[in-house]
Structure formats: structure tokens, C-alpha cells
Amino acid sequence: xxxxxxxxxxxxxxxxxxxxxxxxxxxxxxxxxxxxxxxxxxxxxxxxxxxxxxxxxxxxxxxxxxxxxxxxxxxxxxxxxxxxxxxxxxxxxxxxxxxxxxxxxxxxxxxxxxxxxxxxxxxxxxxxxxxxxxxxxxxxxxxxxxxxxxxxxxxxxxxxxxxxxxxxxxxxxxxxxxxxxxxxxxxxxxxxxxxxxxxxxxxxxxxxxxxxxxxxxxxxxxxxxxxxxxxxxxxxxxxxxxxxxxxxxxxxxxxxxxxxxxxxxxxxxxxxxxxxxxxxxxxxxxxxxxxxxxxxxxxxxxxxxxxxxxxxxxxxxxxxxxxxxxxxxxxxxxxxxxxxxxxxxxxxxxxxxxxxxxxxxxxxxxxxxxxxxxxxxxxxxxxxxxxxxxxxxxxxxxxxxxxxxxxxxxxxxxxxxxxxxxxxxxxxxxxxxxxxxxxxxxxxxxxxxxxxxxxxxxxxxxxxxxxxxxxxxxxxxxxxxxxxxxxxxxxxxxxxxxxxxxxxxxxxxxxxxxxxxxxxxx
Amino acid sequence: xxxxxxxxxxxxxxxxxxxxxxxxxxxxxxxxxxxxxxxxxxxxxxxxxxxxxxxxxxxxxxxxxxxxxxxxxxxxxxxxxxxxxxxxxxxxxxxxxxxxxxxxxxxxxxxxxxxxxxxxxxxxxxxxxxxxxxxxxxxxxxxxxxxxxxxxxxxxxxxxxxxxxxxxxxxxxxxxxxxxxxxxxxxxxxxxxxxxxxxxxxxxxxxxxxxxxxxxxxxxxxxxxxxxxxxxxxxxxxxxxxxxxxxxxxxxxxxxxxxxxxxxxxxxxxxxxxxxxxxxxxxxxxxxxxxxxxxxxxxxxxxxxxxxxxxxxxxxxxxxxxxxxxxxxxxxxxxxxxxxxxxxxxxxxxxxxxxxxxxxxxxxxxxxxxxxxxxxxxxxxxxxxxxxxxxxxxxxxxxxxxxxxxxxxxxxxxxxxxxxxxxxxxxxxxxxxxxxxxxxxx
Numbered sequence: 001x002x003x004x005x006x007x008x009x010x011x012x013x014x015x016x017x018x019x020x021x022x023x024x025x026x027x028x029x030x031x032x033x034x035x036x037x038x039x040x041x042x043x044x045x046x047x048x049x050x051x052x053x054x055x056x057x058x059x060x061x062x063x064x065x066x067x068x069x070x071x072x073x074x075x076x077x078x079x080x081x082x083x084x085x086x087x088x089x090x091x092x093x094x095x096x097x098x099x100x101x102x103x104x105x106x107x108x109x110x111x112x113x114x115x116x117x118x119x120x121x122x123x124x125x126x127x128x129x130x131x132x133x134x135x136x137x138x139x140x141x142x143x144x145x146x147x148x149x150x151x152x153x154x155x156x157x158x159x160x161x162x163x164x165x166x167x168x169x170x171x172x173x174x175x176x177x178x179x180x181x182x183x184x185x186x187x188x189x190x191x192x193x194x195x196x197x198x199x200x201x202x203x204x205x206x207x208x209x210x211x212x213x214x215x216x217x218x219x220x221x222x223x224x225x226x227x228x229x230x231x232x233x234x235x236x237x238x239x240x241x242x243x244x245x246x247x248x249x250x251x252x253x254x255x256x257x258x259x260x261x262x263x264x265x266x267x268x269x270x271x272x273x274x275x276x277x278x279x280x281x282x283x284x285x286x287x288x289x290x291x292x293x294x295x296x297x298x299x300x301x302x303x304x305x306x307x308x309x310x311x312x313x314x315x316x317x318x319x320x321x322x323x324x325x326x327x328x329x330x331x332x333x334x335x336x337x338x339x340x341x342x343x344x345x346x347x348x349x350x351x352x353x354x355x356x357x358x359x360x361x362x363x364x365x366x367x368x369x370x371x372x373x374x375x376x377x378x379x380x381x382x383x384x385x386x387x388x389x390x391x392x393x394x395x396x397x398x399x400x401x402x403x404x405x406x407x408x409x410x411x412x413x414x415x416x417x418x419x420x421x422x423x424x425x426x427x428x429x430x431x432x433x434x435x436x437x438x439x440x441x442x443x444x445x446x447x448x449x450x451x452x453x454x455x456x457x458x459x460x461x462x463x464x465x466x467x468x469x470x471x472x473x474x475x476x477x478x479x480x481x482x483x484x485x486x487x488x489x490x491x492x493x494x495x496x497x498x499x500x501x502x503x504x505x506x507x508x509x510x511x512x513x514x515x516x517x518x519x520x521x522x
Numbered sequence: 523x524x525x526x527x528x529x530x531x532x533x534x535x536x537x538x539x540x541x542x543x544x545x546x547x548x549x550x551x552x553x554x555x556x557x558x559x560x561x562x563x564x565x566x567x568x569x570x571x572x573x574x575x576x577x578x579x580x581x582x583x584x585x586x587x588x589x590x591x592x593x594x595x596x597x598x599x600x601x602x603x604x605x606x607x608x609x610x611x612x613x614x615x616x617x618x619x620x621x622x623x624x625x626x627x628x629x630x631x632x633x634x635x636x637x638x639x640x641x642x643x644x645x646x647x648x649x650x651x652x653x654x655x656x657x658x659x660x661x662x663x664x665x666x667x668x669x670x671x672x673x674x675x676x677x678x679x680x681x682x683x684x685x686x687x688x689x690x691x692x693x694x695x696x697x698x699x700x701x702x703x704x705x706x707x708x709x710x711x712x713x714x715x716x717x718x719x720x721x722x723x724x725x726x727x728x729x730x731x732x733x734x735x736x737x738x739x740x741x742x743x744x745x746x747x748x749x750x751x752x753x754x755x756x757x758x759x760x761x762x763x764x765x766x767x768x769x770x771x772x773x774x775x776x777x778x779x780x781x782x783x784x785x786x787x788x789x790x791x792x793x794x795x796x797x798x799x800x801x802x803x804x805x806x807x808x809x810x811x812x813x814x815x816x817x818x819x820x821x822x823x824x825x826x827x828x829x830x831x832x833x834x835x836x837x838x839x840x841x842x843x844x845x846x847x848x849x850x851x852x853x854x855x856x857x858x859x860x861x862x863x864x865x866x867x868x869x870x871x872x873x874x875x876x877x878x879x880x881x882x883x884x885x886x887x888x889x890x891x892x893x894x895x896x897x898x899x900x901x902x903x904x905x906x907x908x909x910x911x912x913x914x915x916x917x918x919x920x921x922x923x924x925x926x927x928x929x930x931x932x933x934x935x936x937x938x939x940x941x942x943x944x945x946x947x948x949x950x951x952x953x954x955x956x957x958x959x960x961x962x963x964x
Contacts, residue, residue, distance in 0.1 A: 108798040184672060188630075211667075214635045
């Protein structure tokens with residue numbers, strides 16, 4: 001009983017605790033995901049800020065390039081000076097409306113210009129030259145655009161403008177110089193700067209290799225960036241990427257969330273444990289009190305048993321001495337004997353019940369016949385049953401010698417007969433039938449009394465349950481008779497069940513009665 | 523649009539037409555010598571000739587140097603840890619000590635990322651600059667491109683034509699973060715040269731990429747140095763600052779217009795732009811008392827004997843750091859044709875011939891590096907041995923100490939082609955090649 005209580009209380013604590021923990025962890029995880037998403041947004045916004053810087057530089061440079069393309073293009077030496085002096089200008093090209101080169105001069109390009117013409121073959125050969133592949137802007141009358149492509153050395157950039165006269169002025173950008181400018185623009189890693197990120201921000205090229213990076217974080221294995229943003233055209237091949245130590249990021253985030261969940265779970269756990277302890281202490285106190293009561297009743301019953309035995313002994317001795325011609329005295333004595341039998345049965349029941357509460361009683365099987373025990377018990381009840389006006393019918397069918405505990409069976413039958421006498425005397429009939437099949441003995445005890453209301457079939461076997469209303473009115477009883485009978489039947493490897501019957505109640509007693517050994521003592 | 527010529531505040535045009543050597547000299551002016559290897563050439567034969575435009579810086583008044591704007595860019599990658607970074611710190615501190623209050627200095631350090639230890643600032647608050655240098659430690663990888671870019675960005679904050687603008691890069695490793703190819707760094711050097719920012723590259727130890735470092739220096743017309751041990755670093759830094767602080771002329775543009783019939787072939791040792799018959803060479807700086815030259819190879823058509831042919835007109839414009847003016851010098855050189863071999867021999871110009879011999883020897887030295895790179899050690903050895911013979915022959919003919927020492931250098935090169943010494947020797951050869959090509963002061 002006690003370990004069961006502890007298990008139940010433990011489950012009471014652990015199940016809600018587990019549920020709450022699981023919920024808490026789920027919420028924390030969700031929270032973490034949310035924070036991570038938010039973090040990603042923040043980092044992306046940061047990258048967007050940086051991109052804005054680069055974009056502005058590009059816009060400035062584009063405006064400068066556009067102004068350069070607006071300069072007169074007839075003076076070859078002036079165009080060459082552009083190439084010599086402008087850091088970002090690697091080469092200048094001027095094409096006639098028919099796409100013939102005006103500059104570099106076809107008759108005398110310098111060695112460098114010749115190399116540039118070859119280097120820019122991808123532009124001249126591009127099918128959608130200055131149209132489809134380029135990023136077009138400017139007015140319809142004076143379109144401008146970028147042509148970008150990827151060479152072995154990296155991104156190549158080409159800016160062009162087509163004035164109204166149909167010529168095309170193109171400028172090949174020095175991507176290396178542009179990169180150096182962008183690097184100059186981006187922050188560096190010196191500890192003096194206030195906005196050094198905890199992670200690492202990298203400007204990546206088209207092959208996803210870092211062109212430039214800054215920040216305190218180092219990762220050997222190239223992990224995925226936390227946030228990534230491609231640069232605006234024409235530098236879409238390059239991107240800004242944010243790398244951060246994932247572990248550090250989540251640790252930082254989930255710290256508070258985990259604490260919250262942990263605190264909630266802890267509080268609930270404490271409450272549950274306190275509740276369980278209270279319940280356990282109340283329960284065990286009640287059980288202690290009940291045990292004390294049982295033990296008290298036990299003591300009292302024992303004390304009662306000895307004088308009762310003496311009463312019965314002397315009453316029976318007296319019965320023999322009373323002459324047969326004094327029926328009045330004999331009648332009085334018979335009542336004393338019968339009532340003392342009833343009293344000893346009650347005490348026996350109480351003692352059995354009390355013993356059951358403490359320890360499981362043991363069976364003492366011995367060779368004997370079931371029918372003999374039934375007949376003996378009926379004989380003991382004969383006077384009482386007769387007085388109650390009950391007609392007894394015994395149909396014997398279990399006469400074989402089997403292993404059985406005669407005392408246990410007598411106690412079972414006594415309880416059943418006593419019940420019939422107490423509650424069903426109105427039926428004026430007690431029918432007992434016995435049957436044997438293999439190691440199984442069935443005894444039916446039926447009456448024609450008021451019967452057991454439907455749905456109460458189980459309740460009657462519980463201790464201290466007495467069916468209320470008129471059935472039990474004015475009838476005395478302890479309410480443990482059927483409980484003890486069933487416990488004993490179960491102890492004997494069987495059971496007692498309430499059979500369905502049209503009139504009155506019918507109890508079926510099943511016992512496990514293996515055949516007695518042939519050579520066994522009686 | 524501003525044209526190049528529009529900016530000239532004064533034009534000094536001194537043209538003297540004399541057969542042979544032309545000399546232009548004036549106080550506080552760069553001295554220009556234009557000449558050919560000999561006053562005479564063989565008649566009736568299409569042949570190659572060499573024109574040398576020599577430029578010599580005027581002497582500076584004592585205790586005054588041209589203001590400079592330097593960014594010292596230091597590799598702080600893991601390989602620099604220990605003695606190297608300590609010496610780099612020491613070298614930077616020494617450099618800062620030599621600067622005046624008018625000079626501008628910034629200190630940039632890089633590994634995977636770049637840190638601006640000292641943003642561009644006047645060199646007057648030396649304590650703060652020293653504190654920045656002391657923060658220098660070493661770990662991580664080598665983002666060389668970004669380091670130089672950031673150094674240039676610091677220079678740009680005070681970019682001025684009146685200062686010598688230079689990034690001084692000290693590195694001991696291969697670039698491995700960001701653009702890392704020799705061509706990328708060469709392009710970066712070229713774009714910085716347009717802004718008049720030179721990059722001096724000092725390679726430290728035996729593990730740096732000497733091709734990359736030399737190209738970066740060459741394209742930006744900076745100096746190049748090789749510090750075998752970290753102790754050499756201090757010496758090189760001293761030389762570099764001696765060089766930077768002695769600049770008397772900047773943005774030298776040498777233009778050679780070849781006469782009719784003369785075809786320019788190539789310029790030896792320097793970046794040049796050849797358009798038709800015009801050759802254009804830029805030299806970033808010229809120091810007090812130092813000579814730098816442009817050596818042009820031309821194809822001269824067959825000409826009848828006893829005829830004189832104008833070969834080319836050289837025009838030099840430069841920013842005079844003393845007068846803060848832009849000066850222009852011009853001179854024309856011509857050659858006379860003859861049948862008599864003796865006349866050619868008598869007309870030999872020693873300076874020009876030594877320059878020609880030097881540059882040809884440098885080219886042969888480069889060829890030897892290429893051969894050795896391909897594993898053809900025997901051929902490389904033969905080339906260098908031949909080069910040494912060629913140099914010593916000319917050294918004794920012209921009694922030239924420089925040629926003699928270069929001959930010895932080639933012998934040393936020839937003897938160190940084995941695997942054990944090649945790594946160091948290759949760096950030495952690249953350094954000597956660059957130094958000779960650019961007439962570097964160290």
C-alpha cells in the first residue's frame with residue numbers, strides 16, 4: 001500500500017513536471033529562433049548600411065565616369081591622359097556609330113591599348129553588345145550602362161554611354177583599384193574603432209573567397225554566413241557576408257530564456273513536491289490511525305473470544321445435563337448456544353479481516369470432501385435458519401476427496417448463510433448446490449429474497465458497505481462479511497461472484513480444489 | 523579637362539642641337555643627359571641602337587628634406603612572430619624618429635584583417651605614434667592586398683603633390699587572404715602610381731613571394747628590398763628613409779619622340795608606353811645627387827656614310843620639390859654614320875654603354891631565373907657564367923666598378939642554383955634586378 005502511494009505521488013509530481021519542462025524548452029527554442037531571426041535582421045540591416053556606403057561610392061564613381069565620357073573625344077592624347085591619371089580608368093574606347101574604333105586610333109594604338117583591345121574581347125564579341133547584357137540606365141536618347149563579366153582575374157567592369165550622335169564612349173574600369181578604394185572605405189579591425197563586430201564581416205568575390213574582411217572572429221572551416229547581402233549593380237558579383245560564432249550567438253540569446261523556463265519549472269516542481277509531501281503525510285497519518293483502529297478491534301476481539309468460548313463450552317455442557325422433559329429451559333439454552341455461535345463467527349470475521357489488513361493469511365489445505373463441509377455448516381445453522389422460517393435445500397454434487405481448507409470454506413459459507421438469514425428470510429428458501437469439475441468446485445447459494453439492485457453487484461464486496469434503504473433497515477451487521485468471504489475464496493484460488501437471477505440473489509463460489517493424493521492421510 | 527601641359531607653371535625649354543651628347547644643367551634643376559652608345563654608327567646597315575636619357579637630382583641644402591607622407595604597412599601574420607616583429611617595430615620606431623613635424627606618418631598592420639594602428643597624422647606627436655607601434659604583435663594569415671589598400675587610404679587623407687607619398691610594406695609571407703596573385707598586386711601598384719603613391723616592398727626572410735613584392739614595387743615605381751635576416755631590416759629601413767627624405771623631384775615624365783625612320787623597339791628595365799614613334803616613361807621620384815635613366819632601344823634604318831641623322835627628342839617634365847614648380851627639359855640626340863670602325867670605337871659614350879651593358883645583363887639574369895624555375899639548372903648556370911664574363915669584360919674595358927661588382931654578383935648567382943640556396947638566391951637576384959632597373963639608391 002505504501003510503495004503504491006509513493007509511486008502515485010511521484011507520478012503526480014513527475015508527469016506535470018515533465019510536461020512543463022517540455023513546454024518550457026519548446027517555448028525557449030521558439031524564442032531562440034525568434035531572437036536569431038531578429039539578430040539576422042539586425043545583421044542584415046548592418047550589412048545594408050555598409051552596402052549603402054559602397055553604393056554611394058559607386059554612384060559617385062559612375063557620375064565621374066559619365067562626366068568623363070562627356071569630354072571631347074577627338075584629342076587622342078587627352079584621352080590617354082585620362083588613362084594615365086585616373087586611377088579607376090584602365091582604358092578608354094570610342095566607337096563610331098558603325099561600331100568602328102575611333103579610339104584607340106586604329107592606325108597607331110600603343111602597345112597597352114592593343115593589349116586592352118584584346119582583353120576586352122568579351123565585350124566586343126558579346127552578342128547583345130551594350131544592350132541586352134548591360135545594365136541600362138540614362139535617358140532613351142542617351143543610354144548609359146554597365147557591362148560586367150567574369151575573367152580569370154575576377155570581375156571586369158565596363159561603363160558605356162551613347163550620346164545622341166550615335167557614338168559609343170566606353171571606359172574599362174580598373175577593378176583592382178576599385179577594390180582598393182572600397183577596402184579603404186570599409187572599416188578596419190583596429191581595436192580603436194567602436195563598431196568592430198563580434199563576428200567577422202567579409203567582402204566576398206564571385207568565387208566566394210574573401211576580398212577583404214574585418215572583425216575579431218576567425219573561423220577555420222568556412223561556415224555559412226549568418227547574413228549575406230549582394231552589392232548593388234554593377235557589383236552584384238560581390239557580396240557582404242556576416243560570420244558569427246553560432247555557439248556564442250545562441251548562448252548569448254538563450255541564457256535569459258533558459259533561466260526563465262528553469263525558474264518556472266523549478267517553482268512548479270517545488271509546489272508539486274510540497275503538495276505530494278502533504279498528501280503523503282496526510283495519507284500515512286490516516287493509514288496509521290486506521291491500522292491503530294484495526295489493531296484495537298483485534299485486541300478487543302481476542303479478549304472477547306476467550307470468555308465467549310467458555311460461555312459456549314459451559315452452555316453445551318449444561319445442555320447435556322438438562323433433562324429432555326424441560327423443553328423451556330432447553331429452548332433458552334439453545335438460544336444461548338446459537339447466539340454465542342453467531343458471536344464467535346462475528347469475532348472470527350473481525351479477526352480475519354484485521355489479519356488481512358496486516359498480512360496475507362496462509363491456507364492450510366487438507367484432504368476432505370466439500371459436501372461434508374457444506375453439510376456441517378448447514379447443520380450448525382439449522383436452528384437459526386429454521387427460526388427464520390427458511391427452508392433449506394441442499395443438492396450435493398461435490399463428494400470427492402480433494403485438498404481444501406475446511407475452516408476457510410466453512411467461514412465463506414457461514415458468511416453467505418448468515419446474509420441469507422439476515423436479509424432474505426422473506427423468500428423462505430435457501431438453496432445450496434455444489435458441483436465439481438476437475439480441480440474446480442462450484443457452490444451456488446441462492447435465495448428468493450429481495451435480491452441485489454442492479455449496479456451494486458461490485459459494491460457489496462467492498463468492506464464496510466452495507467446497502468442502505470429498506471433492505472438493511474433494522475438489520476445489524478459489520479459490513480465485512482462478503483469482503484472476507486471473497487478474500488478467502490480468492491485465497492483458495494477461486495472467487496465469489498454475484499450470478500444473475502430473476503428472483504433473489506445467487507452467489508457462486510468457485511474454489512481451486514485439486515484432487516487429494518490417494519495415499520494421503522485424511 | 524585639365525591636360526598634362528596645362529598644369530605647368532613654368533616651362534624651361536633648352537634645346538641645344540649638337541652632334542652627340544646633350545647636357546642641360548642649372549642650379550636647383552634636374553640635370554638631363556641624352557646620348558647614344560656611340561656618336562657614330564655603322565653606315566649602310568639597318569641596326570639597333572640605344573638612347574639613354576639620364577636624369578640627375580640636384581643637391582639638397584643641408585638640414586632640410588622634402589616633406590613626406592609615408593604609410594608603414596607591416597605584416598603581422600603568425601610567421602612574423604618573435605624576432606621579426608620585434609625588428610619591424612624597431613625599424614618603424616627608427617623611421618618615425620627621422621621624421622619632422624611637417625611629415626605625415628601612419629602605421630598599418632595586417633594579418634587576416636587590417637588594423638590601422640596609427641591613422642595618418644603629423645609626425646609631431648611622436649609619443650602617440652610610438653604607443654601605436656608598440657601595440658604591434660603577430661598572428662594569423664596575410665591579407666597583403668588589403669593591408670596595402672588601407673595604407674594607401676591613409677596616405678590619401680593627406681595626399682599632396684608637395685610631399686613624397688609612399689607606402690612602405692614589410693612582409694615575410696605569401697599573400698593568402700584577398701587578391702593574392704602577382705598580377706593583382708601589380709595592378710594595384712599601377713593604380714597607386716597614378717595617384718603618385720609609390721609602394722616600397724621589403725621582403726623579410728626566405729618565405730615571401732619575391733615576384734609579387736618586386737612587381738608591386740615596379741608598377742608603382744617604389745623601391746624593393748630583401749632582408750635576409752631581421753637584422754637587415756633596420757639597414758633597409760634606414761636606406762629607404764634616406765631615399766625618401768632626399769627626394770628633389772617627383773612625377774618625372776620622360777617623353778621621347780623618335781625622328782622619322784627611327785622605330786622605337788622597347789625600353790629596358792622600366793614600364794613604358796610606346797605609341798607610334800612616341801615613347802613615354804614615368805619615374806616617380808629622383809633623389810639629390812642620384813642618377814636615374816631611361817634606356818630606349820631603337821631600330822635605325824640603313825643610312826649612307828658621312829650622313830647625320832636626328833634620332834630622338836627627349837622632353838622631361840617634373841615637379842621640383844624645392845621650388846614647387848613644374849620644370850620642363852628638352853634635348854635632341856643625333857648620330858653620324860661612318861664606314862670606319864675606329865670612329866665608332868672612338869665615339870663610344872662610356873656612361874651610356876655601361877647602362878646598356880647593365881640592362882642587358884639584368885635581362886640575362888632574369889632569363890636565368892626563368893630557366894632555373896623550369897628546373898634547367900645547367901642552362902641557367904651557363905647563362906649566368908656567360909653574363910659574368912660579359913660584365914667583367916666590359917668592366918675592364920670601361921674601368922667600371924659597378925659592372926665589376928655585378929659580374930661578381932652573377933658568379934655568386936651561378937654558384938647558388940642548388941636547392942639548398944636557391945630560395946635565398948632567387949630573392950637576392952630579384953632584388954638586384956629591380957634595384958638595377960630602377961637605379962635604386964640601395
